[in-house]
Amino acid sequence: MATLNSLRSLFLIVALLAIGSACAEPPVFDLISKPVHDPDWEVGFAAMRDRGYTPLFNGKDLTGWWNPYPHGKAEAVDGEIHLTGDKKFFLVTDKPYTDFRLSVEIHLPDGPANSGVMFRCHVDEDATKKVYGYQAECDGSDRRWSGGLYDEARRRWIWPSIKGRSTEQFLEHAEESQQFFSQPRVRDALNRNGWNRYEVTCVKDLIRIEVNGVETVRFRDATDASGYIGIQHHGEKGQTYRFRNLFLKELPVVPGERHAELTDQSPVTIKRINDKVTQLDFGKVAFGNIVMPVPEGRGMAKVHFGEKLKEGRIDQDPPGTVRYGVTPVRLGQQRGNWIVPAVVDPRNVEQAGLIYANPPAVLTPEAWRSVMPFRWIEIEGVDPEFPFELIRRRAAFSATWNDDASAFECSDETLNRIWDLCKYSIKATTFAGVYVDGDRERIPYEADAYLNQISHYTTDDDVTMAARTFDWLMENGTWPSEWAPHMVFMAYAEWMYSGDTEWLKQRYESLKAKTLLHRSGADGLVRSGESDQNRHDIVDWPKNERDGFVFTEINTVVNAFHIEALEQMAEMAHAIGKDADARAFEARAAGAKTSFHKTLFDEDAGVYRDGVGTDHHSIHANFFPLAFGLIPNENVAGVVDWLAQADMRCSPYAAQYFMDALFSHNRARKALDLILADGDRSWKHMLDSGTTISWEAWDLKYKPNQDWNHAWGAAPANLLPRHVLGAQPGTPGWNxxxxxxxxxxxxxxxxxxxxxxxxxxxxxxxxxxxxxxxxxxxxxxxxxxxxxxxxxxxxxxxxxxxxxxxxxxxxxxxxxxxxxxxxxxx
CATH class of the missing domain: 2.60.420.10 (Maltose phosphorylase, domain 3)
Incomplete structure (x- = not known):
């Protein structure tokens, strides 16, 4: 097999080199680097319905659409809308929309053609140009500005902009925006002779446009907050413009409304601190708020919520992102119970934050009132005779969580307590209905979500949250390089867990944009430009957990993720009958693996260097490829022996892969020693520090702004069942x-x-x-x-x-x- 793979690799590299870097990529590369939309509209229709979208076009007739022009023809044909005419016109919805994610597939005709998707647009039946407003451009010309933001019949080109066709306010970024659209990935995003998926997201004043999974616009403009959806015929006589699978999802979506619920919890202890303050301890941190009988009297009391104690009292000035808040409560004047909401952190509800920072926060149900993570409350200003025992914490968890679904016990009591800590960490962080990054931004990040997912599988028996989070992240991705391949890992893990090939088939094509193929060269290896090396390539987080990793244009960690993603894509392609894709992925992965070892392995040291141009050997450059099975058999023992001498010189995130590598290569004793190590870089340290949910980092001194409720720090929740007990799926669906x-x-x-x-x-x-x-x-x-x-x-x-x-x-x-x-x- 190794010989066959080597021959495949050699063939691929020679073929690619023969084409030359200045030429277009070969057809086989196009096959696996871009989504290929199914010719059957019903496949795409079912996929969008499965992802929670509402159809704007039923596939049969034009109900919900109208043409405000006296010219132009629109008809429904075999699941498509066909527009024909000899003058420009637009077909528009009869209903306006405000915040949404819109998905439309467009097929341009041959020859001169130009079209687009109108959104938040307006209709003036008395005007000559009856439809005006925002448009996502579909450009069939050699200019290739598809996915650009155009303001029809008003300000014209916004992004990109150009003198003579843009108003003055947008010309300041003319050069930048045109350079952006000259990048090969953006320039070539449109499939000129096939179907193209346009996705437009509008949240408040933030506008985002994607073409076939490539982001082309992220821009703020407050001109229109609401309007209609429209599709365009540009006016070329005899040309037919085709549209299908027109879907919309109104935002914000609140997953917790259907998938999480509040559970009433009694305090574990009640302690009178002084003549004004009573402290209640609920035993563990949970996301929630409280309900309490309305206190008698006049004036105001205060309820303090805390995640940390200091000298026996709630720490009102905690470090990092450790939470504290205080909510005033009115005394008397009501009968019954008050719901006392927790304090709102603005970042937890932000739907359109800094433009290049984070996607929207995951909101919790409005009916809950606001929630935060806390263990203790202190009630100040309430009579000591108040029935404190009637106060309940309303804690939010997955509506289907089953505490009895999993169990672990072994001969080491500390390890048992670590299991309990990590299992509860997974439960406690299900509060939002999708996996989120603790309580800092309350958004999913791809790497966080993957680690959360595989631990959810080993601790609970109803894990629809994993697939739901995958869909969320495909629409709201984040910026790090290695986080994109984690989307492939999430899909692969869901398939291995559920065996659901239909689910996989509906999402497979979109994963092609997540493999980093667009950054790879003829040798199969991913390149990292200056911005990638300075910002996008993560290796580990926070930065001081990288074991001195040296960033170069070709680095070992990013390429390890890339190759593993290609190999998983090949398996998934075979599973859904995409055999040509599978062979192409296999060949690409084989070529990349050959280049990876030849280029990055240090024969003298017997381990991998961080990248081309450095002789530094971090543990990350070695345990990632070891965990992914990328190392040739003859070199495995040396890398394993080298890693077995290393300490935990990585974060809790990367420790997942470090421990996986050790357990999988018969170094369980070393892995358990690291999990149980004394000092401040182990799960034993988290345990000894008194936390009840795993941390984002080993200690505040390693990440001063860390969360104390972060599921990516709960790796033993999956490591112990998968490796110590030893149960892992062998084939999809646990057959x-x-x-x-x-x-x-x-x-x-x-x-x-x-x-x-x-x-x-x-x-x-x-x-x-x-x-x-x-x-x-x-x-x-x-x-x-x-x-x-x-x-x-x-x-x-x-x-x-x-x-x-x-x-x-x-x-x-x-x-x-x-x-x-x-x-x-x-």
């Missing part, structure tokens, strides 16, 4: 599983791992022999891979030998198993 316990120095472990087919029950002891009891749900088979104890001769069921093959220091049972089995290595 088969791999059971590969990694005991390290532990003497026993037992637990329950949820899957889409039901729970797997595992219990093992690790003494003179290794004894495994396994119960699989109906319909699942498993490959069993067991550690070889000292001087072991084989695997037994009771006294009966079981056919098994020794591979290194492990025994692999030859036949797959089902139901309940017990094996002993002795």
């Amino acid at each position: 088969t599983a791999t059971i590969r316990p990694c005991p390290g120095d532990l003497s026993f472990a037992r637990g329950k791992v949820p899957t889409s087919r039901g729970p797997i029950q595992i219990e093992w002891t690790n003494e003179e022999s290794f004894d495994l009891s396994l119960s699989l749900p109906p319909g699942m088979t498993a490959v069993v891979d067991l550690p070889a104890t000292k001087n072991s001769v084989g695997v037994f069921a009771g006294d009966t030998p079981v056919p098994a093959t020794k591979r290194g220091d492990r025994w692999v049972v030859d036949d797959v198993v089902s139901g309940s089995v017990r094996f002993e290595v002795k």
Whole structure:
């Protein structure tokens, strides 16, 4: 296989070099670098409905649309709207919209053609130019300004702008905007001879336009806050402009309205601090607010919410993004109960923040009132006889969370407490209905969401939140380089968990924009320009957790993510019948892997350097490719040995991959030692610090603005079930599983791992022999891979030998198993 891959790689590289960098990419590259929209409109229609969009066109007739012009013809034809005429005209909706995400597919005719999507536009039936306002340009000319922002019948070109065709206010960015549209990825975003998906997002004064997954406009303009949707015929006689799959999603969407709920919780302790203040402790931090009987009296009381104590009191000036807030409460004058909302942080509700900063925050339901993370409240100014025991915290969690879905227990009590901390961290951060970054911006980030997702799978048994978050991020992506390939990882993980190829098929094409192929060269490796090296390439976060990583044009970490994304795309393409795509992805990945090792492996040191042009070897440049299986067999042992000497010189985010690499390569003892290490760079430190939700960083001194409620810090929630208990899916949908316990120095472990087919029950002891009891749900088979104890001769069921093959220091049972089995290595 290695020889075949090498031949494929050589063929691909030679072919690409023969074309030359100045020429267009070959057709095979186009196949996997751009979305290819299905010729069957019903496929796209079903996909958009599945993603929560409302159709503006029913595919059958023009209900909801009208032509304000006396000329032009519009008709519904086989799921498409066809516009024909010999003068310019627009077909518009009969309903205006304010904040929304709009999706329209456009097919331009051959020859001279120009069209576009009107949004927030206006209609004046008495005017010559009856339709005016914002337009997302569809430019069929050699100018290639498709996706540009045009102001029809008013200010004309906004972005890009050009003298003579733009008003003065937009000419200040004429050069910048034209250079932007000259970039190959933007210039070539339009498929001139096929279908193109236009997506327009309007939130307050922020306008964003994408063409086939490529962002072409992000601009602020407050001229129009509301208006109609329209589609254009440019007036070329005999030309037919085709439109299909016209969908709209009104914003904001509030996932918590359907997918999260409030749970009433009693205080664990009530303590009178002094003659004015009573403190209530709810035991753990949760996102919520409180409900309390209306206190008697006149005037105002105060309710203080806190996530941290200082000298026995709520810290009213906490560090970083640790939360504190105070809400006034009116005494008397009402009967019944007050809902006391938590204090609103403006960033948590921002829908159109800084233009190049963050996408919209995920809102919580208005009916809840505002929520924040807190463990303690202090009530100030209420009579000591007040019934404090009747106060309840209204804590928000996933509406389907099941505390009994998973379990873990082992011989190390500290590890058990770490499991409890991390499992609860996943539960507590489901409050918004999609995964968010704790409480700083309350937005999903791709890497955060992926780590959250794989831990949600191992702790709960109803995990629709993962697919929902994927769809959210495809519409509201963030900026780091490696975060884009994490979208491929999220789709792959969902497919492996659910086995749902229909879900995958509906989202597959859009993933092509997430592999970083547009930044790769003829050798298959991704290049990083100056802005990428200074801002977009993350490696790890915060910056001081990078183990001294040296950024170069070709860096090891970004390329490791790129290659892993290509390989996962190949598997998914095969699964949905896109075999030509799959072969192209496989060839591209093989070529990139050959270049990766040849270019980035330091033969003298026996490990990978950070990038071309440096001899620095960070642990990140080695554990990422090791975790992804990118290292040739002959070099694996050296990299593993080198990493086994390293400390936790990375953040909790990157530690997920570091631990994965160690567990997967028979270094469970080292991985567990790092998880349990003394000092301030381990999950033991989080535990000892008294937190009840995992942190964003190991300590405030490593990230002064860190959240104390961050799910990407909860990696043991998936590491312990996947590696210590050893349960992982072998094929999509858990049709088969791999059971590969990694005991390290532990003497026993037992637990329950949820899957889409039901729970797997595992219990093992690790003494003179290794004894495994396994119960699989109906319909699942498993490959069993067991550690070889000292001087072991084989695997037994009771006294009966079981056919098994020794591979290194492990025994692999030859036949797959089902139901309940017990094996002993002795």
